[in-house]
Amino acid sequence: MKIYDKQRSRFEARASVLKALAHPTRLFMIEELAKKSYCVCELTEMVGLDISTVSKHLSILKNAGLVNVEKKGKQVFYSLRMRCALNFLDCVEAVLREQAQDRMDAIQ
Amino acid sequence: MKIYDKQRSRFEARASVLKALAHPTRLFMIEELAKKSYCVCELTEMVGLDISTVSKHLSILKNAGLVNVEKKGKQVFYSLRMRCALNFLDCVEAVLREQAQDRMDAIQ
DNA sequence: TTCATATTTGGCATAATAACCAAATAAAAG
DNA sequence: CTTTTATTTGGTTATTATGCCAAATATGAA
Numbered sequence: 001m002k003i004y005d006k007q008r009s010r011f012e013a014r015a016s017v018l019k020a021l022a023h024p025t026r027l028f029m030i031e032e033l034a035k036k037s038y039c040v041c042e043l044t045e046m047v048g049l050d051i052s053t054v055s056k057h058l059s060i061l062k063n064a065g066l067v068n069v070e071k072k073g074k075q076v077f078y079s080l081r082m083r084c085a086l087n088f089l090d091c092v093e094a095v096l097r098e099q100a101q102d103r104m105d106a107i108q
Numbered sequence: 109m110k111i112y113d114k115q116r117s118r119f120e121a122r123a124s125v126l127k128a129l130a131h132p133t134r135l136f137m138i139e140e141l142a143k144k145s146y147c148v149c150e151l152t153e154m155v156g157l158d159i160s161t162v163s164k165h166l167s168i169l170k171n172a173g174l175v176n177v178e179k180k181g182k183q184v185f186y187s188l189r190m191r192c193a194l195n196f197l198d199c200v201e202a203v204l205r206e207q208a209q210d211r212m213d214a215i216q
Numbered sequence: 217t218t219c220a221t222a223t224t225t226g227g228c229a230t231a232a233t234a235a236c237c238a239a240a241t242a243a244a245a246g
Numbered sequence: 247c248t249t250t251t252a253t254t255t256g257g258t259t260a261t262t263a264t265g266c267c268a269a270a271t272a273t274g275a276a
Contacts, residue, residue: 002156004136011132017200018135022126023234024119028112040253048110050236055254057234065207074243074252082203088196092125095190099173131264148223161265163224182222182273 020064021085025049026057029078033067034086037079128172129193133157134165137186141175142194145187 004011021027025047032038032046040058044051058078061067068081080086112119129135133155140146140154148166152159166186169175176189188194 002154003140004133004155007136008132011135013204014135014197014200015130015132017203018126018130019233022123022130024116024123025112025234027119027122027126028115032111041251046110047112051253052237052255053235055252059254065203065210071242074250076253082199082206084196084199084202088192088199089122091190091192091196092122094192095125095173096121098190102173127263133264149221158266159223160225160267163222164264167224179273182220184223 017064017066020060020066023057023060025054026061027089029054029057030061030066030080030085031089033078033080034083037068037070037077039072039075039077041075043078125172125174128168128174131165131168133162134169135197137162137165138169138174138188138193139197141186141188142191145176145178145185147180147183147185149183151186 021030028047029043032043038046040051040055043058044054047054058067058069061078062069066080066082066085068079070077070079129138136155137151140151146154148159148163151166152162155162166175166177169186170177174188174190174193176187178185178187
């Protein structure tokens with residue numbers, strides 16, 4: 001029995017949340033939803049993919065608990081639920097800046 | 109031309125960093141590497157997967173810029189580079205607690 | 217040099233993702 | 247009730263990810 005096995009389900013749960021974030025379209029939508037709530041058709045217009053694709057992306061964010069959903073008439077509005085998700089995008093940006101620096105160092 | 113298209117490469121870069129994190133085994137290793145550096149063979153013993161699998165996971169973390177690598181004799185030691193990655197695991201934990209709460213609410 | 221140990225790389229099988237289209241469902245309007 | 251609009255779901259295909267084994271590489275010891 002390895003150390004990892006004992007805690008595997010805990011790390012699987014964390015990974016599933018991070019997986020929900022780890023897609024460019026979903027990251028874009030999260031950033032937009034941080035500003036205000038949007039319906040599926042508005043988000044579809046912004047991203048330029050098929051509406052069924054956008055709907056599925058939103059469903060992934062919803063299942064991960066990252067967004068709220070509110071139905072208004074025929075439309076469904078999504079909004080950002082976990083605003084802390086934004087904070088850690090700052091860390092991701094820091095990682096990217098370091099990556100860029102590494103590439104510079106490699107050239108010199 | 110959609111809003112998203114103009115910034116797509118920026119979101120792709122972010123997503124690639126998050127993808128590197130979004131795996132249970134890699135999250136486990138990141139948490140361990142936060143405590144101290146380990147060689148590949150030690151990590152392999154902890155996770156209980158094939159050493160080639162562990163090596164590939166570490167390579168993914170390295171390419172994302174999340175860990176440092178240092179060779180000492182025959183062994184290769186990895187250590188956590190971006191400690192801010194730990195902070196946002198706190199956010200992930202918060203999301204998971206909310207998920208659990210939602211499930212409780214659904215039952216009641 | 218040869219051997220043993222540590223790590224990485226290539227190849228392959230399987231599983232998971234993501235995109236689209238088409239069809240199903242939901243809600244409001246005519 | 248039928249139509250229209252908005253959204254979700256099911257199905258298919260293409261791409262990517264994961265894990266193992268075997269082979270290649272690297273380092274140090276004998």
